[in-house]
Each structure stands twice: as structure tokens, then as C-alpha cells.
Amino acid sequence: MQTFERPKIEYTGISKTIAEIAVVVAKIAGPILRRLAWFVFFGVIIFGCAFVWAVGRFVNPLVPWIVRDIIVVAGGLGFVSLVAMVGIWGERKVSGHIQSRLGPMRTGGWHGWLQSLADGLKFVQKEDLIPASADQPLFRLAPYIALVPVICAYVVIPFGASWVFRDRDVSLLFVLAMLGIEVLGVILGGWASNSKWSLYGAMREACQLVSYEIPMGLSLLVPVMAVGSISLVQMGKAQSGGWFNWLMFQNPFLFFAFFTYYIASLASCKRAPFDLPEGESELVAGFHTEYSGFRFVMFFFAEYAAMFAVSAIATIVFLGGWNSPVGDATSGPLWFVAKGMFLVWVQMWIRWTLPRIRIDQVMHACVKYLLPFTMILFVGSSVWQLYGSQFIFYTRFILGGLGLVMVGLFLAGAGYGYVNRGRLVGRLARKHLPGA
Amino acid sequence: MIETILFYIFAMIMVVSGLAILVSTNIVRMAYWLIGMLLAVAGIYFLLGAYFLGVVQIIVYVGGVAVLVVFGVMLTSRQLASQLLPRAWEVVWLICVTGIFLAGLVRMILKGPWAGNVKQSPQTVAEIGRSLLGNFIGPFELASVLLLVVLLGAAYLARPRVPTLGIKK
Amino acid sequence: MIGLTHYLVLSAILMVLGLAIIISKRNAIAILIGVEFILNAANLNFIAFSRHGIGGISGQTAGIFVIVLAAAEAAVALAIFLNFYHQISSIDIDRGNQLKG
Numbered sequence: 001m002q003t004f005e006r007p008k009i010e011y012t013g014i015s016k017t018i019a020e021i022a023v024v025v026a027k028i029a030g031p032i033l034r035r036l037a038w039f040v041f042f043g044v045i046i047f048g049c050a051f052v053w054a055v056g057r058f059v060n061p062l063v064p065w066i067v068r069d070i071i072v073v074a075g076g077l078g079f080v081s082l083v084a085m086v087g088i089w090g091e092r093k094v095s096g097h098i099q100s101r102l103g104p105m106r107t108g109g110w111h112g113w114l115q116s117l118a119d120g121l122k123f124v125q126k127e128d129l130i131p132a133s134a135d136q137p138l139f140r141l142a143p144y145i146a147l148v149p150v151i152c153a154y155v156v157i158p159f160g161a162s163w164v165f166r167d168r169d170v171s172l173l174f175v176l177a178m179l180g181i182e183v184l185g186v187i188l189g190g191w192a193s194n195s196k197w198s199l200y201g202a203m204r205e206a207c208q209l210v211s212y213e214i215p216m217g218l219s220l221l222v223p224v225m226a227v228g229s230i231s232l233v234q235m236g237k238a239q240s241g242g243w244f245n246w247l248m249f250q251n252p253f254l255f256f257a258f259f260t261y262y263i264a265s266l267a268s269c270k271r272a273p274f275d276l277p278e279g280e281s282e283l284v285a286g287f288h289t290e291y292s293g294f295r296f297v298m299f300f301f302a303e304y305a306a307m308f309a310v311s312a313i314a315t316i317v318f319l320g321g322w323n324s325p326v327g328d329a330t331s332g333p334l335w336f337v338a339k340g341m342f343l344v345w346v347q348m349w350i351r352w353t354l355p356r357i358r359i360d361q362v363m364h365a366c367v368k369y370l371l372p373f374t375m376i377l378f379v380g381s382s383v384w385q386l387y388g389s390q391f392i393f394y395t396r397f398i399l400g401g402l403g404l405v406m407v408g409l410f411l412a413g414a415g416y417g418y419v420n421r422g423r424l425v426g427r428l429a430r431k432h433l434p435g436a
Numbered sequence: 437m438i439e440t441i442l443f444y445i446f447a448m449i450m451v452v453s454g455l456a457i458l459v460s461t462n463i464v465r466m467a468y469w470l471i472g473m474l475l476a477v478a479g480i481y482f483l484l485g486a487y488f489l490g491v492v493q494i495i496v497y498v499g500g501v502a503v504l505v506v507f508g509v510m511l512t513s514r515q516l517a518s519q520l521l522p523r524a525w526e527v528v529w530l531i532c533v534t535g536i537f538l539a540g541l542v543r544m545i546l547k548g549p550w551a552g553n554v555k556q557s558p559q560t561v562a563e564i565g566r567s568l569l570g571n572f573i574g575p576f577e578l579a580s581v582l583l584l585v586v587l588l589g590a591a592y593l594a595r596p597r598v599p600t601l602g603i604k605k
Numbered sequence: 606m607i608g609l610t611h612y613l614v615l616s617a618i619l620m621v622l623g624l625a626i627i628i629s630k631r632n633a634i635a636i637l638i639g640v641e642f643i644l645n646a647a648n649l650n651f652i653a654f655s656r657h658g659i660g661g662i663s664g665q666t667a668g669i670f671v672i673v674l675a676a677a678e679a680a681v682a683l684a685i686f687l688n689f690y691h692q693i694s695s696i697d698i699d700r701g702n703q704l705k706g
Contacts, residue, residue, distance in 0.1 A: 180499030
């Protein structure tokens with residue numbers, strides 16, 4: 001699978017010169033890039049991070065605030081795009097390995113890590129199709145309403161104690177607000193497609209999203225009560241010192257609040273088992289059936305950016321944010337991104353393990369089970385804070401031990417899977433593909 | 437400086453949304469212009485330093501009321517009957533009435549110095565919390581009872597009706 | 606600079622726009638949209654006064670209550686409109702001119 005014979009196209013004039021130059025450049029640079037793609041890619045990322053750090057450290061007081069803001073915004077957008085691309089690649093690899101196959105293996109060499117880039121290029125050059133009977137301006141508007149608020153949510157998310165674009169008093173509520181605007185983009189996408197199936201997907205999704213915002217907000221109120229501030233930076237700072245200081249282990253109600261928040265955020269991101277809106281076996285693709293090319297990429301980006309945003313909120317609020325588990329020496333953005341990506345990976349794991357549930361089961365789960373449970377957690381946590389804070393040592397010990405046990409089980413499972421990977425994934429698949 | 441620019445941008449979005457709703461005949465587009473207006477008002481709240489209010493506006497109005505309005509539009513616009521365009525004299529009458537009203541309001545606003553026209557620093561969320569549980573504890577509890585009543589009432593009013601043979605509604 | 610009168614004039618314009626929408630539309634949901642304009646104009650007044658020193662923090666608290674009540678009223682209004690639509694299969698308020706049913 002080495003060369004691909006392109007059908008001969010004859011260019012004339014300027015296009016001919018450009019085409020010839022392009023062919024020569026591709027012939028020279030192709031093999032070099034194929035060898036060095038790994039280095040180039042990571043070199044660009046590391047250089048970008050170093051540049052941002054240097055600007056922050058040395059140039060900061062010297063330039064007007066507008067230049068700083070532009071650089072940070074560009075960095076933030078770059079990070080969101082990177083997260084979305086890694087998320088898409090990770091989704092395909094995780095789904096493949098869970099389904100005893102391998103996922104992308106060719107693009108870029110090692111386990112197809114450039115697959116998202118190739119997918120992006122493919123989408124960008126597709127024909128821009130709009131159904132003739134669709135409402136044109138609204139059809140064009142829908143992906144923007146879905147994507148822009150999710151990117152705006154990254155304005156207040158702190159990656160480190162001082163690595164935040166704008167630190168506000170109400171940053172947690174701001175992120176919730178931004179994730180709630182996405183509903184309108186999805187409804188509009190379903191409506192403007194002028195197709196019955198898209199509309200069904202959009203309506204079901206709107207019911208689900210709006211209903212699950214309530215348990216999400218209530219279970220986020222529990223740590224807000226524990227810390228006493230809605231600011232994400234304050235919540236991160238209150239958890240420094242070690243893994244037993246993380247808010248998840250302070251209080252049995254906080255322990256369960258993490259899981260209810262995680263489940264509600266799964267529904268909020270339209271991930272399985274709540275992914276009826278994009279039910280692949282039912283509605284073709286739900287509300288974004290009629291979208292192709294770059295518009296579809298925007299919906300897709302919105303989904304993966306929202307996945308990382310809710311995981312980021314879960315890590316800051318429950319799992320200690322940027323604080324490392326073993327003391328403060330290495331706390332910083334790397335731990336934050338690692339924890340966030342771990343939670344995103346768990347979301348993918350859940351998606352490809354559990355079956356989809358029906359819309360009435362979705363609503364029952366929210367109103368009959370999740371909502372009363374979060375209310376009990378809320379009341380219990382306030383009672384605990386008033387009367388039970390003398391048990392703090394025992395709870396930290398027990399719950400922290402429970403957390404360690406869970407991590408140990410996870411690592412044991414991962415080790416077992418790694419050791420037996422030949423048998424689990426399938427020797428036949430592994431033998432005949434390169435890069436295995 | 438930046439405040440002036442942002443104020444005029446948000447004001448322009450609000451006024452344009454209102455005029456677009458007046459001119460439009462498609463109810464779905466009207467709903468989305470409403471969303472534009474609500475987001476611009478939230479922007480003005482952020483500009484005024486009322487961050488908590490701005491966030492509550494987005495969560496409740498844009499994420500709640502606007503979604504309700506859009507649902508209502510989609511559930512009741514199946515027939516999409518043609519909106520009768522207003523006749524010429526109706527438009528003139530509308531402009532006269534609203535113009536006089538607007539002129540009166542603006543004259544009253546511009547008339548005198550408003551007492552205490554001094555910009556305060558933005559208040560924190562903690563102060564709003566203390567005010568809600570301090571001076572405004574009565575309205576706070578009443579609002580929660582009201583919301584319960586509204587929940588039950590709206591669910592009862594909008595219940596699905598099984599078509600019977602005309603015996604009972 | 607942007608002073609108190611700027612915000613007050615803006616809210617007056619918003620209110621008049623809402624009034625115009627209520628007067629000139631026949632679709633019940635369009636009328637609800639106009640009512641939302643008026644409520645937002647009033648709320649803008651509250652917050653502008655609170656920021657400029659008149660009333661203190663009560664302005665923002667009252668603003669919270671206005672938002673809550675507006676949401677409640679929109680919910681009930683939509684429930685009534687849905688009822689209306691089930692009865693006469695049209696959302697045109699000019700058709701709602703009978704006291705029966």
C-alpha cells in the first residue's frame with residue numbers, strides 16, 4: 001500500500017505552474033515529513049507551550065493587555081482543537097479495542113494517530129450541501145449556536161492556579177450557562193433540516209438536556225457548599241496538599257455527588273447510554289443528519305469540546321484540579337489535562353460498553369432516580385457540614401482508602417488487559433496489519 | 437473606551453432584534469431573534485458588573501424560557517398559516533402610538549439629574565447571598581412556593597388529553 | 606462615557622419595542638415574546654440603578670426575582686397556549702373570541 005495513482009488532470013496557465021511546484025515540493029518533502037512527522041508535531045506543540053510560557057513570564061508586563069489576550073485566546077482555541085482531535089482519534093481506538101478490533105492503524109504510522117487530521121481535511125473539502133427545502137439562514141446558524149458557547153466555557157476554566165484567562169466570582173455557573181445554550185443549537189439543527197427524523201432527534205435531545213441540567217446543577221451545589229465559593233480557582237486552591245484533600249473524599253455525600261454529576265454530564269454531552277439524539281442505529285444521525293462537511297465538523301467539535309469541558313469541571317470540583325496527588329511540587333496544568341483526559345477516556349469506555357436506553361427510560365432515570373438522590377445528597381451534605389465535621393479524619397481515611405482501592409482495581413484490570421492483549425483483541429487482526 | 441464600544445454593540449443587537457421581530461413573519465425566526473436579545477441583555481449585565489445576574493439570565497432565560505418558547509413554536513406551528521400583514525394605516529397608527537410613548541419616556545429620563553449617579557464597584561456573589569437570605573427572605577420563600585404552584589399548574593394545564601366520545605374533557 | 610441615562614434610554618427603547626410587538630402580532634407566542642422584551646427592559650432598569658448607587662444590592666436581588674417570575678409566567682402562558690391550540694387548532698388569538706370552552 002505504498003503509492004496511489006492519481007488520475008491525470010491537465011492544468012493550464014497559472015494552475016499548471018502551481019501544480020508543478022506542488023508536485024516537486026511533495027516529492028521532496030514527503031519522505032522527510034513521513035519520517036519526522038512525529039517530531040514535527042510534538043515539536044510544534046512543545047514550542048507553542050514554551051512560547052506561551054515565555055510570553056507569560058517575560059513579556060507580560062511589557063505589552064498591552066490586548067496582545068496578551070489575543071495570544072491566550074489563540075492558545076485556548078488551539079488547545080480545544082487539539083482536545084477534539086485527540087478525542088476523535090481516541091474514540092475510534094477505544095471503540096475498536098473494546099470491539100476486538102484495532103481501529104485506525106495506518107495514517108501517520110503508529111496506531112493511526114494522524115487519523116483526525118486526515119478526517120478534518122476530508123471534511124473540509126466536501127461539497128457544501130444544504131437541503132433545498134431547509135430554512136437557509138437558520139440551517140447555517142445552527143452549528144455556530146452549538147459550538148461557540150462551548151468554546152466560551154473555556155474562558156473561565158483554570159488549568160493551574162494562575163493559568164486562567166478570566167477569573168470570575170461565578171465561573172462555575174458560567175460554565176453551566178454556556179453548556180445550557182447548546183440546547184438551542186441542536187433544536188435549530190433539527191428543525192432547519194426540514195426532515196422528520198432530524199426533528200425527532202432534536203426534540204428528544206432537548207428534553208434530555210434540559211432535564212439533566214437539574215441533577216447536574218444540584219450535585220455541583222454540594223461541593224460549592226463545602227468550599228463556600230462558586231469560583232473555580234477557589235475550589236482548586238482548597239484542594240491542595242495531597243489526594244486526601246480532594247473534595248471527593250471529604251464527605252460521603254461528596255463522594256456520591258461526583259458519580260451523580262458524572263452521570264448527569266454524560267447525559268448533558270449526549271453520550272451513551274444517553275445518546276438517543278444521535279442514535280446511530282435508529283435515526284441515521286439524529287439532528288445532524290443533513291449536515292455535511294464543515295458544518296458537521298462544527299457539531300462534532302462541539303461534542304468533544306463539551307466532553308472535555310464537563311470532565312474539566314469534574315476534575316476541578318471533585319478531583320483536585322491541577323493539584324498532584326502526592327504533594328504540591330508538580331501541581332500544574334499537566335496534572336489537570338491528565339485527569340481531564342482520563343475522565344474523557346472513561347466516558348468513551350462507558351459509551352462502548354453500555355446499551356442505549358429509550359427516551360422514556362432516560363426521563364424516568366432523571367426524574368425518578370437521579371433527582372431525588374441528588375436532593376438527598378444536598379440535604380445530607382448541609383446537615384453534615386453543620387453537625388458532622390468532627391468525623392473528618394475518619395471519613396478522609398475511609399473514603400481515601402476507597403479511592404486508592406478503586407485506582408488499584410483499575411490498574412489491575414489494565415494490567416490484565418495489557419498482558420492478555422493478544423488473546424483479547426484477536427491475533428488475526430494483529431498479525432496482518434502494519435504498526436501493530 | 438472598550439465599555440462604550442461594547443455597550444453600543446449590545447444595544448445595537450437588542451434594537452435590531454426587536455425591529456427584526458416586528459418585521460418578520462416567520463415565528464421560528466422570531467424565537468431566535470428573541471434569543472439574540474436575551475444574550476445581548478446578559479452581555480449588558482456583564483458590562484454592568486452584575487456577573488451573577490448575567491449568568492442567571494443565561495441559565496434561566498436562554499436555557500429555560502427560550503427553549504420553552506421554541507418548543508411552543510414547534511408544537512403549534514404545524515399549519516404555518518399566513519400571517520396577515522398589517523395594513524398601511526395600522527402601521528402608521530402603531531408608529532404614532534409607540535413614538536409618542538417613547539418620546540415621553542425619553543424626555544422624562546433626560547429631564548433631571550438622577551440622585552446618586554455614582555458608579556459603585558461590582559458587588560460580589562456573597563453580598564447577593566446575604567441580601568437574599570437577609571432582607572429578601574420573604575420573597576425568596578414565596579418565590580419557591582410560587583415555582584411549585586407553577587410547576588403543578590403548567591403540568592396540569594398541558595396534560596395530554598385522550599379523545600373520548602365527548603363525555604368528559 | 607456611559608452613564609445611567611444611557612442604560613435608562615436603552616431600556617425605554619426596549620420596552621417600546623416590546624409594546625409594539627404585543628400590539629401588532631396575531632400569533633400568541635409572538636405576544637409572549639413581546640412580554641419578555643418588556644420584562645427584560647424593566648430588569649435592565651433595576652440593574653442599572655443598582656450599579657449606579659441607587660438602592661444598593663437590592664437592585665440585583667430584585668432582578669433575580671424578576672427573572673424567576675418571568676420564567677414562571679412564560680411556562681404558564683405556554684401551557685395555556687397549548688390548551689388553546691388543542692381547542693381550536695390555531696394559535697391565532699383573533700380566533701379566540703368566544704367565552705365557551
